[in-house]
Amino acid sequence: MATGIDVSHHLKCPICKNLFEIPVTTVCGHSFCQHCLHQHLSMNGQQCPLCQEPVFTKPCMDITLETILREFLQMQMADLSLYTGEKGEIPCNICEDTRTSRAVKSCLTCLLSYCEHHLKRHQSLERHRGHKLVSPVERLDEKACRVHGRPLKxxxxxxxxxxxxxxxxxxxxxxxxxxxxxxxxx
Structure with a gap:
């Protein structure tokens, strides 16, 4: 990242270990992907996965965390200007060294491009089964809603x-x- 500070670990769901997708925060203050928390609560009872505090109310979407996540992804996309691959190649958004990893697919649901290695991980996750993968797309962030960061469908x-x-x-x-x-x- 351009700032030299890696905050990505603060933007990852403790359940799926990926960047938050629709972050929600429990009353006890822990944040998760909405889908991950819902699945956990339905399978494991109404307790926070981290501290085991009861979760009786529906967790609210964390607008602040969603905004921080969107800005983080925008900064990552800005850093892609450093990519030194061949002209017309799209870099992987997940790889630490964005200057060398070439994307093989872009996900229109996640709005991210993936190299061969990270694509396998993306496809292995159950919650990504319905995601639409296409040939790598340039400037994928411009095809997203400026308010919600979601695909313009x-x-x-x-x-x-x-x-x-x-x-x-x-x-x-x-x-x-x-x-x-x-x-x-x-």
Whole structure:
């Protein structure tokens, strides 16, 4: 990272050991991926995985942690300008040395690009089974919602703009980005 300080370990879920996906915080102050905590609580009873304190209320999304995580990922993407691979090659977002590792796939769900090694790990996780992998994509962060950091998958007919699933308000007329693209090509 450009700052020289590695904070990534503070942004990882203690259950799955990956960067948080929709971070939530329990009453006792511990943070987890929403999916990981929900799965843990349903299988192991209503106790915090770290301190075993009872978790009786639904943990709230940690907006501050989500913002820090988004800014961290944006800084990582800015650091990719240091990549020294071949022209047109996309670097792996996970590798420590972003100057040498070449991505073989990009995940449109995670908005990250993976080298061969990290792709295997990504595919081995149960919660990533439905993720959409494509050939490496340049500037993947620009294809994400600026508010939520999620993929821009939907098209709002009224506002004529792309949006993520979290931006959709009740009653809004939206279609998938692919459907709108096909409609325009006709």
């Amino acid at each position: 939907l098209y709002c007919k009224r506002d004529k703009c792309l949006m993520c699933t979290l931006c959709v308000k009740p009653g809004e007329d939206v279609i998938s980005m692919e459907t709108e693209r096909e409609r325009r090509e006709v």
